[in-house]
Amino acid sequence: MKWGVNVIQNNGTNPTPATPPPIKADSIEWPEIHTQNQLKTASDTQQMGEHVYPAQGKKIGEILKSLGIIDDKILGAVEKRHQTKKVTDKPTGELLVYMGIIEPEVLTRALCIQSGVLMVDLGAINIPYDFLKYVTNDIAREKQAIPVGAYNGTLYLAVADPLNFQDQHFFSFSTGLKIKPVFALKSQIVSCINTLWKAPGTEIWAG
Numbered sequence: 001m002k003w004g005v006n007v008i009q010n011n012g013t014n015p016t017p018a019t020p021p022p023i024k025a026d027s028i029e030w031p032e033i034h035t036q037n038q039l040k041t042a043s044d045t046q047q048m049g050e051h052v053y054p055a056q057g058k059k060i061g062e063i064l065k066s067l068g069i070i071d072d073k074i075l076g077a078v079e080k081r082h083q084t085k086k087v088t089d090k091p092t093g094e095l096l097v098y099m100g101i102i103e104p105e106v107l108t109r110a111l112c113i114q115s116g117v118l119m120v121d122l123g124a125i126n127i128p129y130d131f132l133k134y135v136t137n138d139i140a141r142e143k144q145a146i147p148v149g150a151y152n153g154t155l156y157l158a159v160a161d162p163l164n165f166q167d168q169h170f171f172s173f174s175t176g177l178k179i180k181p182v183f184a185l186k187s188q189i190v191s192c193i194n195t196l197w198k199a200p201g202t203e204i205w206a207g
Contacts (some may be wrong), residue, residue: 122188
């Protein structure tokens with residue numbers, strides 16, 4: 001899906017450009033994790049110091065192009081906009097949001113790909129109690145974080161804003177594990193929090 005310009009009729013005579021709405025994240029196929037096997041594989045990949053995404057480490061514009069969200073024409077328009085004093089200090093991703101080309105979640109996910117932060121679909125993955133036991137319901141609700149898996153001495157916590165997560169030390173101290181935040185939708189996090197896990201044998205299962 002690419003951002004472009006639609007045309008509407010003005011008084012039935014002269015065509016005028018109509019700015020389309022920002023591209024939504026749910027219109028894009030993201031490289032999300034849906035199973036525990038996928039999470040373990042990604043954890044093993046990170047443990048070896050390898051990239052989990054082909055586009056990891058690339059510029060945001062290149063990542064969005066690889067996903068078919070924007071093209072060279074749009075990138076050119078962004079670069080031209082960079083020349084104005086009003087937005088000269090905005091990076092490409094923020095400028096795309098500012099210009100109404102993409103919605104903020106698209107940028108967040110693209111930044112996750114750039115940084116190698118995993119994205120988890122909490123609506124699909126099952127989370128056994130062996131992982132849930134690391135965080136109580138009350139703490140999960142307070143911190144808005146869901147334990148989705150523990151591999152290679154690392155606890156993976158699903159949060160809505162993993163790039164600005166500030167509670168790694170809290171969870172590392174309370175669990176004795178390294179902490180890696182992963183991206184998940186806020187609505188899915190709330191749904192999981194409302195699914196109580198209290199005893200062995202309980203799990204969150206959405207598949």
